[in-house]
Each structure stands twice: as structure tokens, then as C-alpha cells.
Amino acid sequence: MEQSTKTPILYLEQFLDNQIYIMRDDLLPFSFGGNKVRKALLFFEEIDAQGCDTVVTYGSGGSNHCRIVANMAAQRGLTCHVISTEGDSLCANRRMVESFGAVVHGCAVEQVAATIDRVMEQLRQAGRKPYFIPGGGHGNTGTRAYDLAYNQILEFSAKSGVEFDYIFFASGTGTTHAGLICGKKRAGSAHQKIVGISIARRNPRGGQVVADSVESYCGSPAGEDLIFDDSFICGGYGQYNQEIENTIRRLLHSYGLPLDPTYTGKAYHGMECYLRRNQIRNQNILFIHTGGTPLFYDWVMK
């Protein structure tokens, strides 16, 4: 099957006199889409090129990354091992990971690194050729996915004449964010602001991880191009409040757009607050829908 990574960029709504557009990366045509598809496609190019026969990765029970990696491994007939912290197993992503035949190794948070090392070593001992994908598709390969995606944003602007003053999205492990900053630097879109709404991490660490990823990938510092806003984490990963739920309901009712409370709903609500708080008006704004549709269903079924 051919894997296209071109997704629609559509006008969504006016908000506080700003024009909001949305990039539908949730519609990437593999395993319910999302930013982890762009990253995984690049990781699997390396896996195929190196002739690895086993894939090992890490993520929570709700991880979109693990679902997509396990699905891509199953598609190729490769064995997949998922190291995961115990708990939160009653969600659609975990169920799918299991249904793809992945071996799940539950462990305590402090044991993650040691468990990864142990599983990798056991596989090598058994004569396998394992490939490790960092949690969330972290690293230069993950960063490249959104450096490349930035080209699609540039193409849209060239065709439509709409230049984006701001780009917003849910920022987690940071390479979606880092890739967009590197794309912007490359394109010389100096005035544009790229705002990652943190869904879990606090500054300074959260922003520092993005800065390190930028530096590692494009060799120059992110500098003032880096805006990592941790004001909307709402207590941490997977935590949300009534306002986030209201935002999800509003966008679903008005536009048939599914957002989830862990990532995209939290980020969209964060964007609304950011625009209001900073009195931003008359700007063209792009919100990147980074996927997570199975988490939308977890929320609906609660």
C-alpha cells in the first residue's frame, strides 16, 4: 500500500478575530492517523534498510505511538515488543497493541530503561536483529518527520496566499515541535511563531528537551523561536477539566471534529486561552490536529 503523508489544511473558524485553519494529520491514512504515523514511516524505512526482524519500543497504555508501531510491525510480519508502565490498560490503544500480537512487558516507571536493555539483550542473545524506537518516536528521525511536514504547510501557503502567523499543536516528547522549528528556520519564516502547548511536561525541562532536539537535528540553537507553554497541563499527562471537555464538545458539535482530552482537546483549549491572554487579533493561525482518535473514543465511552 502506498503511504501518502499529504493531509488537508482547511479553514475552520474565526476566533477573537483570528482566522483558524486546521491541518488534519489525524487523517493520515494508516492506523487512525496522527503525528506518530509520520514518524513511524521514517523509522520503518530504517528498519527495512537495516533488515531488522524485531521492533522494540516504549510507551504508556494509552500511547498512540505504540499502537502505530505495533500495527506497522504486524503489517510487515515483524515481532514487536512494547515496554510499558503498569496500569491504564483498559483503553483502545492498548487493546489494539495486544491484538496486533505485540509482546507487552509491564514494569514500574523506574524500571523502564533497565527493562528496555534487558529485552534488547535477550533478543540479541536469541539471534534476533532488534531495532529500538524511542518512546514517542523521539530523536532525529522523529524530528525529521515534522521538518518534512513543514514543506506541506509552505506548499499550502504558496497556493492559497495564506501565510500563517502562528502554528499551535500539542507538544509531548517534543520532536513534532522541534521538526516544525527546524522547518521554519530552513524556510526563513522569521515572523512566524510556533507555539507548542505542553500536554504534560513543565518548563524548564519540557522546553529544554525541544531545544536539545532542534540543536541535535539542525545543528543550530532554537533560540527565541522556541515557545513551549506549560500553563495548560492541568495537573499532568491525561488530566483534564470541564473547560477542555467543553472545547471538545463545541468542536465536535460545530464541525464534526473529534479531539481528545489528553492531546488535541487540551492543546486547542490551550490555544484559545493563549490567544485571549496575549490579546492576539487578526492573525492567520494553523492548528495541527496531531491525531489520537482512539483516545477520543475512550473519552466518549467513559
Ligand SMILES: *Cc1c(COP(=O)(O)O)cnc(C)c1O
Ligand atoms: C504523541 C502525540 C503528541 C505529541 O507529539 P510529540 O512529538 O511527542 O511532542 C501530540 N498529539 C498526539 C495525538 C500524540 O499522540
